[in-house]
Amino acid sequence: MLADASGEAEVLVEGDGAQALAWREWDAPDVDADPGAFERHGVHEMIDALRRPLVPLPGGGSMCIEPTRALVAVDVNTGGDTSPAAGLKANMAALRELPRQLRLRGLGGQVIVDPAPAPKKDRKQMEQVLRAALRQDEMETVLAGWTQLGLMELQRKRERVPLHEVLG
Template sequence: MKGRTIALDHLNGAEAAALIVDGRLEDLVVDTDAPRPGTIYRGIAERPVKGQGGMFLRTPDGSAYLRQIKGLSPGQPLLVQVTGFAEPGKAIPVTTRMLFKSRYAIVTPEAPGLNISRRIKDDDMRDRLLEIAHETMTGEAGLILRSSCSGADPDAIAEDIDSMVQLSAQVLADGGDTAETLLEGDGPHALAWREWTEAADLDTAEGSFERHGVLDMLDALRSPVVALAGGGSMAIEPTRALVAVDINTGGDTSPAAGLKANMAALRDLPRQLRLRGLGGQVLVDPAPAPKRDRKQMEQVLRAALKQDATETVIAGWTQLGLIELQRKRERVPLHEVLA
């Protein structure tokens, strides 16, 4: 089925959103009991971690860990924002550099200045956006206008900016001294509206996942093995320490079998990690291929990661010929959500 579809539904009673492009599942967000990224707390500093330059904070949802602690002392209240999901048994990762995100605008209280997405190339459009921003912005906070502003209604953009400016001012004006949740992060349905901004058919009626085949696609994601074009396969298996990815050529015995399997796997790897909610250290064991093919494989992987919103760093090749990645933990692993 051609085209883009956004399905908003529930899985096991939890809010969920799916993005389907040309009949293939491109993204999936499922709500959990864990604190959502974007949540803002008034936290209370508890104890520093000597040698690591960090400090544990008390929040309504448990212990949080902050890396930047210069000038911070135990017992001091401060505003922090959740940056990702914590691994089991670990503290919630937080930062003091808060972002207030919406569909068109991101307000950055700690980073003054006005920036427009580089994806907007049209000079006239950029000039119009600058005018809207200058007319709407108040205070000293910074502003980022997102690529979704291209072709959007100017009034909607101005309203979005104003809403985020007011929200940031309200939160930053907090003067309390006890641990409290000041702002909940966006749930899956709000995230779909905020992040999946390209034109798409929207299905919000109950049962949309079943109508669009999302449930069958989820069943396929329960398996660690991903079939690749040409007969190869890729196995993605999370462990406590890292995510192991093994690429195999299958029944293809041609001289270029390794390169073909690796290229197909690396093109699809960011999508598979995104759908499975996997992050942290990722080690990829490519199918056998000459060293001269490594540059080409890296180019394919970089191009695929460029289309993925999750921050991922290619650390390089290990001495054993593995590709090492470091990926931000932005979601709870799917196998935990579906358990």
Template sequence: MTRQVLLDHLGEVEAAALLVNGRLEDLLLDGVDVRPGAIYRAKADRPMKGQGGVFLSAPDGPLFLRQIKGLKQGETLLVQVNARPEPGKAPAVTQKVLFKSRYAIVTPDAPGLNISRQIKDEALRDTLLEIAHDAMEGSAMGLILRSSCAEADADDIADDVLAMRDLAQNVSQDTSGAPDLLVEGDGPHALAWREWQADEVITEPGSFAEHGVLEEIDALQRAKAGAMFIEPTRAFVAVDVNTGGDSSPAAGLKANLACARGLARQLRLRGLGGQIVVDFAPMPKKDRRAVESALRSAFRADPVETTLVGWTTMGHFELNRARLRVPLSEVL
């Protein structure tokens, strides 16, 4: 399996693409609004009754924070953007601030040293734990070593942990003063370095055109994707599954399984999140378990957190997906 990372632009927009054996598997685009991961020093305004939260004053505009028990108007606090804003709404933020890099996640409010569960080798886990103890000695903050540490050099891991520790300490102490942006969210190129493992990284301008990414992006602008039609609305993303000209008894199950296996990739590449409603092709109820199993398997490997809510009374399947990506339709 060959993994290539392409760092390029779509017009003036920074973009990154991940190709696996020449096929587009992931696409990151930059947006005009606040990037997820940005950390602000913000000031609490008046709580919004009935909305379960409070608006915060920040230099780039208002932010919205839920779970405000004990928060006083005028209080200054550190918050982190955890989702892209919906059109016309303030970005949602959390007080659980994380400092995330290629190998390490520093957690100021969650002490303890942890190793990714994906790393199974006990000898390697012991080595990584030693690195963690050395790098975090004297700090009360927590640390998670990511699965990418499995193939990394020990010195690179230690340097990454120390950099995140220093950043976390400096930001955590910067709680006084006017509202300010303390840490910018990562753009597509930085996110690609942080999240994707690759055999080759290509940075030459025009690499999207040379490697066929532009043609795949053109196809993503169409609603039809195999047996699926994917159409975003203001309220949710509607996915309709059709059997086409296949009238065999198993046509519905066949189309639905294909949709279940490919839906995560399509949503990922199109940058779609929020509520997802899938209208599967007609099939016996006994086949629902196989379709749901295929969905779970596909979304388990997807980097964007997605909750499989389940079947509705009318036979639709609902999902709720974090809004972390810039929709492709907003860029093109």
């Protein structure tokens, strides 16, 4: 082989293609392809939920995700909870759920989060929760920091067409 090292590299054995690898690696079906599977698993309801900007959060709060031409605006609300810790609870729930919602909706670019009212001393804790949630997400996201008005700024890689454009 060393004597034949000059020139173009030769293919000794043709490797398996993507389809052969998939058949070999996926031995058990992971997809329910039976008629009525979408209804049984509630897929249509999940897609409808992603069409709506309002995302209900545990504890009665909500998060509103609205893509615009320039950025993605996320507004966190406490709902009917009026306790002193309501803002922090709603923000924590929203920041845990935010990477998943952005991924499902196909949203990226500049993301501005308007958190529910919470003291400045809680910002560090909120950042830690968001960073932990971002570590579990595969999409490259940078937490840019806080603005002067108390908004959290993120920069997220755009990898696909947003869901609202696909669904129309």
